[in-house]
Amino acid sequence: MKRFVLLDTTPIPNNGGALSLFEYGEDFVIKLEGGKGGQLMNTRMHGSEDALAEIPCKQVAARPAARVLIGGLGMGFTLASALKHLGPDAEAQVAELVPGVIEWNRGPLGAKAGNPLNDPRTTVLNADVAQVLQAEPKGYDAIMLDVDNGPEGLTHSANTWLYSLDGLRTCARALRPKGLLAVWSASADRQFSQRLNQAGFKAEEVQVYAHGNRGPRHTIWICQLKSAAGKA
Numbered sequence: 001m002k003r004f005v006l007l008d009t010t011p012i013p014n015n016g017g018a019l020s021l022f023e024y025g026e027d028f029v030i031k032l033e034g035g036k037g038g039q040l041m042n043t044r045m046h047g048s049e050d051a052l053a054e055i056p057c058k059q060v061a062a063r064p065a066a067r068v069l070i071g072g073l074g075m076g077f078t079l080a081s082a083l084k085h086l087g088p089d090a091e092a093q094v095a096e097l098v099p100g101v102i103e104w105n106r107g108p109l110g111a112k113a114g115n116p117l118n119d120p121r122t123t124v125l126n127a128d129v130a131q132v133l134q135a136e137p138k139g140y141d142a143i144m145l146d147v148d149n150g151p152e153g154l155t156h157s158a159n160t161w162l163y164s165l166d167g168l169r170t171c172a173r174a175l176r177p178k179g180l181l182a183v184w185s186a187s188a189d190r191q192f193s194q195r196l197n198q199a200g201f202k203a204e205e206v207q208v209y210a211h212g213n214r215g216p217r218h219t220i221w222i223c224q225l226k227s228a229a230g231k232a
Helices: 047-060 077-085 099-106 129-134 165-174 190-198 226-231
Strands: 004-011 018-024 027-032 039-042 067-071 091-095 122-125 140-145 175-185 201-211 214-225
Touching: 004 099, 018 099, 047 067, 047 077, 047 140, 047 175, 047 201, 047 214, 067 077, 067 129, 077 091, 091 129, 129 165, 140 165, 165 175, 165 190, 175 190, 190 201, 190 214, 214 226
Parallel strands: 067 091, 067 140, 091 122, 140 175
Antiparallel strands: 004 018, 018 027, 027 039, 175 214, 201 214
């Protein structure tokens, strides 16, 4: 019988909480607060994380030296998907706030996603994605946000700003012309859709299965600036 085996626990900076990595048979699971909370993610269900990168990266892959930013490393599947769909001259930056998550991806989690941190196109930043966005006006062809549990949040109250009107406008300023913003969420959120519109985005809401064509469905917003959409 499979059981959860605790491998490591790492603190969430400026939060007081912690994330725990478990082995569960052939899979790995990350839980909140030393395993007392529910599963945040696991290596068996990552279809929506793959789609978060596949949809925008396919659209920007032909651009010379395409540059993308992923907010949240997670288990590495979004990064792996981005690299799969980007060209050889692209750069994929990943901003991950929790140092332990980066180390897990360099260790036991790496092989599950194909060791994307070893790809020479990858740059890993141990930083808050909000600070990276503020420092990079017109820096990216695509931005993919998979931070916390999406706009609802679970692990870090500071993430609320990222999904606020100010945060979304910062994302808009960080995009290059005709750049794309993709946002992952565990569930649909009408108020968030309205904020995207207020921030100047034309957004398409896509429902994606977490595991192939079954299991829970997650929401991905694919967003283009209205000014760019009008010129397309």
